[in-house]
Each structure stands twice: as structure tokens, then as C-alpha cells.
Amino acid sequence: GIQVEQSPPDLILQEGANSTLRCNFSDSVNNLQWFHQNPWGQLINLFYIPSGTKQNGRLSATTVATERYSLLYISSSQTTDSGVYFCAAITGGFKTIFGAGTRLFVKA
């Protein structure tokens, strides 16, 4: 089956810093999503991005489908950005294959 790999596994930032999270996938996918899981467990959908670039406030994402990777950019990080960031490949109609996640801690 398809493999989804994320890097780095852990990241500690000082508030205000910028960061880039990477997601590689082993095969063609129907689509790709980025999620943020807050410390209380809720998964929030950040981007649905099969290709190209999208921006939402301080966050932006780029997917290069032909090269099988996606990047999530966080600018001017805030403590509320802490949590786990997952990318997930969509295969078939309903299946979502999650990567292992990047654990982000933003220090005040």
C-alpha cells in the first residue's frame, strides 16, 4: 500500500519563528490533506491540496504531485500552533492514509 512519510518527527520553535514541514508519499494519490491535532485530541482540517499552493492566514501549503511531496509552511508561529501536524493521502473513495505526524511545540 501507499506509504506516507513526514519530517521532521519533532520540532521545537520559539514563538515568532517560521517552519516547514514535509510530507512524502510513495505513489500517486487522489488527493492530499493536512491536519492539525490540538493537545485535546481534535483533528482540524487545514488544507485539501492535490496540487499547487494554498494559503490560509499564517499557514500555506504546496503539493508537487509529480514529485510526490507536499510542504506545510507555518510563519510567525504562536503557542496555539502547538500540537501534531498530519498529512494524509486519500486513496480510493473513503480511505485516508495518515503519516506518522510532526509534533510541534512552540515556546513562549
Next chain:
Amino acid sequence: DTEVTQTPKHLVMGMTNKKSLKCEQHMGHRAMYWYKQKAKKPPELMFVYSYEKLSINESVPSRFSPECPNSSLLNLHLHALQPEDSALYLCASSQGFLRVGNTIYFGEGSWLTVV
């Protein structure tokens, strides 16, 4: 605020108990999902209902029994669980197939501890 509501938020149950997790959405979505997430691991798909019919069962043990009474409700019945079943159980919904651009929405999850 999440539009997928899960109850209870926390549940502690013994290995001989029978309990249920409940999930509700009022977005008119026709697909509903159960995921299981162990500590420091990504979510893993358990079941998918599409138009109130079971569409996907990812070889989940029979001690987990899903039920979709109507298009807004999804239950997960639990019986004779093991301590290793302790996890965060996430419900989600989507308008339809994910591959065509439908967004998946997750609830806040139910934290289950089996003692």
C-alpha cells in the same frame, strides 16, 4: 466549534462491560467514519458508512460493533474489550467520496480506558 459531536468525551469501562460511543452530525453528510488512535500514533480507519450502509470494515474485531441508525447518527457498541483497546476514538463525516474534493470533519473524540 466542531460540527461533529461525540459523547461521552471520556469513558472508563471494565472488560466485561457493554458500552456505546455516540456520534452525531447535522451537516447533511452521507458518509460517516470511526477511527481509532493510540497514543503518539496516527488515526487508523475502522469503519465507514455510506448512505447508512456499512461500506468499509478494516478487519476490526467483533467486540467493536458499529451501527448507523440514520444519516445523522453513528454508534460504536463496545463489548468485552481488552486493555489494549484503550485509545482515542474519533468520529468523522463527509459529504461523500473524499477523492473528489469533499472535506472530512472530525469530532473531538472519545477517550476510552479499559480496565
